[in-house]
Amino acid sequence: MSRAVVLARHPEGAVTEQDFAVVEVADSDLPGGFFRTRNRVISLDAGFRQWMTEGAGDNYLTGMQIGDPVQSIVLGEVIESDHPDYPLGTMVSARTAWEEQSVLDGSDLCSPLEVANDVPLHQYMGILGPTGMTAWIGLFEIGQPGPGETVVVSAAGGAVGTVVGQLAKAEGCRVIGLTSTRDKADWLQGDVGYDAVIDRETQPDLGGALREACPDGVDIFFDNVGGEALDTVMSQLREQARLVLCGAISQYESAVQPLHNSWELITKRARMEGFMFSDYFESFPKIAGDLQGRLQRGALKSFDAVYEGIDATPRAFCDMMHGASRGKCLVTLD
Numbered sequence: 290m291s292r293a294v295v296l297a298r299h300p301e302g303a304v305t306e307q308d309f310a311v312v313e314v315a316d317s318d319l320p321g322g323f324f325r326t327r328n329r330v331i332s333l334d335a336g337f338r339q340w341m342t343e344g345a346g347d348n349y350l351t352g353m354q355i356g357d358p359v360q361s362i363v364l365g366e367v368i369e370s371d372h373p374d375y376p377l378g379t380m381v382s383a384r385t386a387w388e389e390q391s392v393l394d395g396s397d398l399c400s401p402l403e404v405a406n407d408v409p410l411h412q413y414m415g416i417l418g419p420t421g422m423t424a425w426i427g428l429f430e431i432g433q434p435g436p437g438e439t440v441v442v443s444a445a446g447g448a449v450g451t452v453v454g455q456l457a458k459a460e461g462c463r464v465i466g467l468t469s470t471r472d473k474a475d476w477l478q479g480d481v482g483y484d485a486v487i488d489r490e491t492q493p494d495l496g497g498a499l500r501e502a503c504p505d506g507v508d509i510f511f512d513n514v515g516g517e518a519l520d521t522v523m524s525q526l527r528e529q530a531r532l533v534l535c536g537a538i539s540q541y542e543s544a545v546q547p548l549h550n551s552w553e554l555i556t557k558r559a560r561m562e563g564f565m566f567s568d569y570f571e572s573f574p575k576i577a578g579d580l581q582g583r584l585q586r587g588a589l590k591s592f593d594a595v596y597e598g599i600d601a602t603p604r605a606f607c608d609m610m611h612g613a614s615r616g617k618c619l620v621t622l623d
């Protein structure tokens with residue numbers, strides 16, 4: 290027997306722990322050509338909230354159904370195998386589910402991982418995994434920062450945001466974060482290295498606060514939030530600005546908000562581009578190498594909120610979605 294977390298009902302509005310249920314899963318025979326993993330780390334990713342909603346499903350992923358294990362990216366160790374590329378003991382990263390064991394065939398973002406002894410295992414699901422890849426690809430491939438440019442990052446205190454802020458700073462940019470509380474803002478300035486941080490708690494007028502923090506305008510907006518924040522930043526761009534559309538978390542649990550300032554993209558000759566990190570799968574080893582080098586040199590820090598045990602997964606996901614965790618939110622299953 291092993292355990293998994295399934296979708297108990299489709300969340301409406303803010304996701305709650307009651308939207309999930311922990312269930313026992315009976316052992317099954319391994320089909321030919323497959324392998325079984327004992328999962329060690331579960332990555333909690335905000336984007337999956339999109340596919341929990343009733344009727345969700347698009348060109349990228351199918352919507353989750355009630356009773357299905359919740360989709361996720363997971364790190365596991367092969368404990369049974371009928372697959373030549375995944376012998377016993379191989380560490381594997383794959384898109385699978387919130388479950389203690391997975392049966393996989395090597396498809397769906399699946400790849401063997403070389404794990405270093407001196408790197409905490411959970412970092413392979415965070416800064417050296419999907420989170421680090423997303424931050425790196427969005428900033429360097431799409432944003433293309435130059436020294437002296439002003440970079441604004443929304444959801445700055447989250448997994449992607451804490452990495453983007455540090456990478457942009459290392460490029461010689463002036464980096465401004467947007468976050469929920471003053472407490473988080475102080476942490477982002479003191480520990481993560483943001484030059485200035487605007488918080489929704491004490492600075493509800495984002496337009497005014499942004500004009501003060503970026504009097505010459507914004508060169509790059511790395512956006513994890515969408516909606517009103519995107520619209521406001523769009524009205525304060527410099528010429529040749531780049532808007533990196535990474536996520537739209539403000540829209541995942543509430544109505545989609547209109548954008549009023551798209552005209553600014555024309556007069557400022559700005560470029561707005563969305564991306565999915567998975568399209569760069571072939572580049573993951575190169576990017577992970579770069580990030581690992583920065584970590585080893587002390588030029589990059591990993592900020593993680595680590596929860597323990599499969600039972601903690603729903604709480605960890607809700608905390609992450611609603612800003613109660615800082616940095617990368619993960620669950621370890623040891």
Ligand SMILES: NC(=O)c1ccc[n+]([C@@H]2O[C@H](COP(=O)([O-])OP(=O)(O)OC[C@H]3O[C@@H](n4cnc5c(N)ncnc54)[C@H](OP(=O)(O)O)[C@@H]3O)[C@@H](O)[C@H]2O)c1
Binds near residue numbers: 444467469610613
């Ligand atoms: N394009 C891709 O390939 C890709 C890959 C991975 C992730 N993403 C996107 O990247 C974004 C961050 O994902 P993550 O997994 O790293 O999550 P995360 O940033 O660790 O956690 C989500 C954070 O979003 C902020 N937030 C929540 N509700 C908000 C609201 N209504 N308005 C403004 N901010 C809100 C909160 O931070 P504060 O307390 O700081 O506000 C929360 O901690 C998500 O939009 C996700 O969909 C995209």
